[in-house]
Amino acid sequence: MKSAARQYTLRTLVLTISLVAAVGGLNLVVDPYDYFGLNKLGVYISAEREAKASLVRTQPHEALLLGNSKAAMIPAGPLHGYRFFNAAFGGGTVDEMEQFIRRFARSEKLVVLSVDLGHYGAHPSPPDHFAPWQPADVIGKTLNFKTLEYSFRTIGSYFQHAPPHLIADGSFVSDRWFELYDLDRPEELRWRLENMKRGLDSYDRAPGTGMEPLMRIAQILRERRIPSVAFIPPIHEALSRHLLASTNYARYQLWKQELQAIFPGLLDFSTGPWTRASNFFKNDPVHFKPQAGVDLINQEILPRVPELGAPANLTP
Numbered sequence: 001m002k003s004a005a006r007q008y009t010l011r012t013l014v015l016t017i018s019l020v021a022a023v024g025g026l027n028l029v030v031d032p033y034d035y036f037g038l039n040k041l042g043v044y045i046s047a048e049r050e051a052k053a054s055l056v057r058t059q060p061h062e063a064l065l066l067g068n069s070k071a072a073m074i075p076a077g078p079l080h081g082y083r084f085f086n087a088a089f090g091g092g093t094v095d096e097m098e099q100f101i102r103r104f105a106r107s108e109k110l111v112v113l114s115v116d117l118g119h120y121g122a123h124p125s126p127p128d129h130f131a132p133w134q135p136a137d138v139i140g141k142t143l144n145f146k147t148l149e150y151s152f153r154t155i156g157s158y159f160q161h162a163p164p165h166l167i168a169d170g171s172f173v174s175d176r177w178f179e180l181y182d183l184d185r186p187e188e189l190r191w192r193l194e195n196m197k198r199g200l201d202s203y204d205r206a207p208g209t210g211m212e213p214l215m216r217i218a219q220i221l222r223e224r225r226i227p228s229v230a231f232i233p234p235i236h237e238a239l240s241r242h243l244l245a246s247t248n249y250a251r252y253q254l255w256k257q258e259l260q261a262i263f264p265g266l267l268d269f270s271t272g273p274w275t276r277a278s279n280f281f282k283n284d285p286v287h288f289k290p291q292a293g294v295d296l297i298n299q300e301i302l303p304r305v306p307e308l309g310a311p312a313n314l315t316p
Contacts, residue, residue: 024142032150035141042164044157045150048072048089049096050141052170053130056104059168061085064105065297067114068092070233070286074293075171081302082110086170094121096129098213101220103130110305111221112297113230113263117243117270118203118255120210174290181284188283196285197242203251211258218262229305230263232256234274234296236285244271267301274300 031038033050037058043051056064063082065071071088087100097113098121105111141147157164163173221228235243243249260266269275277285279292288296 023145023148027142027144027147027151030151030154032147032154033141035137039154041154041158043166044154044162044164046090046165048166048172049129051166052085052087052089053100053104055166055168055170056085056087056100059085059170061169062108063110063112064101064108065112065114066092066097066100067233068116070116070288071114071293072172073174073177073287073290074297075290076169077171078294078298079302080298081305084112084169086172088114088170093126094119094210094213094217095126098217098220099128099130101217103128105221105224105226107224108226111226111228112301113217113228114233115214115230115259117232117235118205118252120205120255121213123210125213177281177284177287181281181287182289183283185283189285192283193236193238193285196236196239200239200243201246201248203248205251205255207254208258211262214259214262227305228263229265229267229301230259231267231301232259232270234269234272234279234288234292236280237275237277238285240271240275265304267304269296269300 028036029038030041032043032045033039033047034043034054035047035050037054039051039054061076061083063079063084064087065074065076065079065084067088069088069090069092072086072090072092074086074088076084076086087104089096094115101111163175166172218228234240243252256266256268274288274292274296279288281287281289
């Protein structure tokens with residue numbers, strides 16, 4: 001009986017180890033997050049931070065575009081004059097922008113920063129999402145049944161010839177976004193705009209609060225002698241009109257003055273022709289369309305880099 005029990009325990013242990021090894025091996029080979037840089041099938045899940053931290057180390061580029069999902073919508077390929085890598089993230093914060101620049105900006109010819117109107121850093125600073133791997137991180141990305149689900153999803157999507165979530169230069173593949181959010185749904189659009197207007201009206205920040213990450217970004221880029229330009233992206237024309245008439249507008253202006261002191265060449269597109277509704281997805285007033293972002297950068301920002309860039313941004 002003891003011998004049979006030992007054999008059963010041994011078989012169970014071998015089976016368990018084999019199952020764990022199979023899960024870990026499949027997750028490592030497929031690498032659905034592209035966390036290890038081993039992914040050969042494409043990134044089909046929401047894994048911008050993991051994937052871009054890997055891709056930026058391997059993909060040739062000479063310029064970076066950073067920001068949140070608005071900038072993430074802008075394809076890098078059509079941008080003029082530089083080979084761009086799109087390092088923007090959905091829900092990206094200025095703290096993450098600082099972390100990414102500190103880790104990965106080394107010898108670029110240009111960094112373009114999209115800073116949403118009124119955005120500032122968190123206190124205390126959040127964990128560094130781009131820190132080097134730790135053993136627990138590696139285990140979490142391999143011996144994990146959620147990752148196994150993502151691995152099977154990646155394999156299935158690849159063989160179904162579905163478009164990936166990202167391409168090698170960090171650009172977001174927006175086909176699905178057009179299917180979901182470029183639809184004529186006036187009631188849905190009105191509801192979203194009203195919520196966003198309330199958000200604008202409730203904005204409250206003490207002077208100077210949260211600008212430290214942006215100051216550190218400027219310092220890092222100066223020390224590494226990397227030219228930079230910061231811009232405030234467009235907001236939907238309905239929001240722009242509301243903001244200009246709001247008693248809260250002065251708070252945003254104060255924030256803008258502080259940002260301009262950090263990045264003297266700051267460009268502000270939160271008002272003006274780039275806010276027109278046709279530049280935005282029909283029922284998504286947050287995100288402007290990819291081509292609008294490309295046109296904005298090519299027509300308004302990159303031609304002004306020489307006049308904005310060198311002396312101020314490169315002074316030690």
